[in-house]
Amino acid sequence: MTSKKISGAKPAQRIIKKYPNRRLYDTDTSTYITLTEVKQLVMDSQAFVVRDAKTNEDLTRSILLQIILEEEAGGAPMFSEAALANIIRFYGHAMQGFMGSYIEKNVQAFTDLQSQVAEQTKNFTPEMWAQFMNLQNPLQGMMGNYAEQSKNMFEKMQEQVQKNTEQMLGAFGIKK
Template sequence: MAEGDKPLLIKRYASRRLYNTETSDYVTLDDIAKFIRAGREVQIVDLKSGDDLTRQYLLQIIAEHESKGESVLPITVLNDLVRSYTTNAQSVVPQFLAASFEMLREGQSKMMENFGAMPNPMAGVPGFEAMQRQQEAFLKSMMGGWTGGTTGPAPDDAADGDDDKDAELKKIKQQLAELQSKLSKM
């Protein structure tokens, strides 16, 4: 397996410091976020117990970005996520979110392909190519956090007759559509 294919192993010491095993130096949460934005998978484990702490640290990175005013998740979505931990919809939400982000990744790929393939009447203008490269870099940086795989297919809405689950799933779909609309306006 090539080095880029396996996750970057970060070890957490008893002092809570995070150690990058590839570069043999300590890293911060910001460093880990940069690795992920660059497309690298990261695995964070406790040195002593061997417990996988990746999910905990990824949630912490998201929480820090949200608290700094870099909000991506609307309050209604956050409320629905909290509710999903206390309802039977918990089994539906992870699959739905994974399928939704997979759709966003596919849309991003198609948008980037179409962006590069479009003939532009401005192509003859001096400096146009540099401006186009800057736009492509901007789009890649904006969408760079959405790389990787998915956990499975979207759940079948018709398979469950429970009205509460259907209503909650419909609400989540509506919120996702609103989020996609906002992203498409960026």
């Protein structure tokens, strides 16, 4: 028995089923969808989960990584080869857990900054935009603050890891 929507209410989280033939089925709309449409769900901040149709395994991360791969392969990549190589180097490293959290917090801070700028400039006329782009000091100042906060957060994380390592080694009677 399938559940029907009652009084137009949508489920809190859309369920996308991935079939062995690699097709994606949106259970909310009862249609097959493409990765481009899944990307649009992300862009629209829609909550969803991708599940394997047979095993019910959560495949959401895999699908999101696939979208990132397609975006990186097309036109204007966000990550340089050096950045990707550095990210790969953190896998298996003691800082792996910290780095994931660090990147997540920085992306969120940048998103918040972008939202603030968008909110403050939503009523700009073309002339105001031209003036704003010529000034750029407020934006550079905000970006400078963001970069400084990011650097400070990373330095604090490094200090904490060093302290924890020294304490752990001390507990085993090993001096650095």
